[in-house]
Amino acid sequence: MGATDAVFISLLEDSAEELYEQAPCGYLSTLMDGTIAKINTTLLDWLGLSRAQVVGRMRFADLLTVGGKLYHETHFAPLLQMKGEVSGIALDIKAAGKQRMPVLVTSKVKTSDDGEPLLIRTTVFDARDRRAYETELLRGRQAAEEARRQAEADRERLQEALAVLQQNLLPAELPKVPGLEAASYYHTASPDLLGGDFYDLFPLDADRWAFFLGDVCGKGPQAAAVTSLTRYTLRAAALHDPDPVTVLSTLNTVLHERYTSGDTRYCTAIFGVLNPVDDHVSVHLASGGHPSALIQHADGTADYLPTPGGMLVGVLPGAQFETARTQLFPGDTLLLYTDGLTEARTGPDRELYGEDALRAFTAAQPAAGPQVLITALTGLLTGFGDGLDDDTALLALGVPAPLPTPVSEDLR
Amino acid sequence: MSPLTITSRDAATGPVLEITGDLDYESAPDLRKSLDSLTLTSGQLLVLDLAGLEFCDSSGITTLLAARNLATELGGGMALAAVPANTARILSIIGLDRVFTIHPDTSTATNPSSTAR
Incomplete structure (x- = not known):
């Protein structure tokens, strides 16, 4: 058996x-x-x-x-x-x-x-085991709820911090400069990544103003930290000695020393000084690896102010920068931009927008001052749609044209 | 978008990395890894062959600079070969065409007589 x-x-x-x-x-x-x-x-x-x-x-x-x-x-x-x-x-x-x-x-x-x-x-x-199981489930759900609440609170705090940081990277509004009109625009490619583009306009003394615009390599918090460092270094250096090459050289030294070990961090920038004299504003600027500034003339033409050979800022000790001088007369507007604009892709073949197209576009706009030009360029950027995948900063500085003489006073 | 591929080979002058596809924010770390595992002895030349490079953004430029720094640290040199027109244009805007040694193609770059710096 x-x-x-x-x-x-x-x-x-x-x-x-x-x-x-x-x-x-x-x-x-x-x-x-x-x-x-x-x-x-x-x-x-x-x-x-x-x-x-x-x-x-x-x-x-x-x-x-x-x-x-x-x-x-x-x-x-x-x-x-x-x-x-x-x-x-x-x-x-x-x-x-x-x-x-x-x-x-x-x-x-x-x-x-x-x-x-x-x-x-x-x-x-x-039902002791079952009750214990249910209690565990409940506890688990409460823990998950708590974690979710905590995560939401954390995210809110983070967004506040990001907003404060972002405000630190750009001026809240441009200052009023006597005899000069200024306008700017910032396009953010991705809302949750702090951008690396920057610009500023500020007084040097009673007669002179300084401006800069640039682009830090990369995105996110590391880039934002460099952007912040760059902005304040440029402002401080300009107050010490506003010569454009000296200012960019100081920035070069600061960035190179800070980032030479480990990750390379650099930027491109144009820094310049504005000096209103009589009926015009004289401009002295220097470029470190940045696309050339564009001038929209009162007569309906547009020309680049070339600064070839200026090097990236922060990469090499003793980098060289190129300077340029010009004069803005009434109706002239100086345009600074980051390469988000010229590197945008357009059309079905995703062609590079490019510098020639930008000059043609600018020349075709009425020479009605910085705000009108910035508004037109903002429309252009919007039209790029997803062909524009980088942050883009625009800064336009111009001397207002005199008000047209009323016809009734024209007694010829 | 085309994926980045990195092929390594040894020439008489030192290692040659053939870089094809897009070198951007997403893929630049891959090149960084390849560089870290590279053996370059003093006096050798690292050549980055960019003939197949289709796109290069600022992260890519950063990595090219990192390659140059690394080669210098190891007592060697670094050169770019066959730089595509668009990347050459960007290098010119940012003044790096005067910083990098640039050769029209890899065979010129790896010709022992041309490596004298």
Whole structure:
């Protein structure tokens, strides 16, 4: 006889009575008023009570905790009376050792042949593991909620910090310069990456003003840190000695020393000084690796102010910079831009927009001053759509044309 | 967009890296890794063959500069070969055409007589 057969025989000998008493769940039968008539050993063990203490002496509700008892009276018992059965109700029983034990209770009313209710049969399942599982789920959900709240708060703080940093990179508004009109525009290619383009316009002394515009290599926080360093270095250097080559050389030294070990960080920039004299403004500027400035003349032409050979700023010790001088007369506008504009891709073949196209576009605009030119260029940039994938900064400085003489005073 | 591929080979003058595809913000770290694993001994010339370079942004330029710095640190030299027109134009705007040694093609760059610096 095999071992399997022996197990099978012993199962057959397991009487119904034995199964009832030692079942893996609690059984009890009560009269219709709740008085316990029969209860199995499993449940008695859970309760820590003897059969004599319970049978005929206690009602089912007496086994429950206060909360359980309340729920039993208000929900369980009425539902059972109405439907004849209830199943899977979570209740707490008073277990041995004054412990509260979560259980799942199912009850069914036994009726006589003519439908008269006789007694209530109840099974009681140990729900401790399940309750612990549910508590864990709840705790997990609360933890996830908390983490989400925290993440949202963090993101808000980060966005505030980014906004403050970004404001640090560009002037909130350009200052009013006597005898000069100024306008600017900044196109951000991606809202969550701090840009690397920068510009500024500020007084040097009572007579002179300085301006700069440039582009730091890269994007994001590292680039923004270089942008900030660059902007304040240029401002401080200009106040010390505004000679454009000296200013760019100072910036070159600062950037090169800071970034020479490890990651290379550099920028391109044009720095210049404006000196309003009589009817015009003289301009002296220097370029470090930056695309040439463009001048829109009052007569409807446009020309670059070439600064070839000026080197990137911050890469090499003793880098060389190219200077240029010009004079802006009424109606002339000097345009500085970053290469987001000229490197934009246009048309179905994604051709480079390029410097020639920019000059032609500018010459075709009415020579009506910086704001009008910037507005036209903003429209041009918008028209590039996704062909424009870089940050782009524009700064235009011009001498206003004299107001046209009213016809009525023209008495020839 | 075309993926960046970097092929390394040894010439008489030293290592040659053939760089094809787009060298930009996304792919520049790959070139940086190739450079870090490069063996360049003192006096050798590192040649970056750019004949197949289709696009190069400022991150790419940064990496070219890093290559130059690395070669200098190791006591060697660095040269660019077959620079495409658009990249040559950018190098000229930013003044780096006077900083990099630039050869029309790799065979000129790796000709031992031309490596004298």
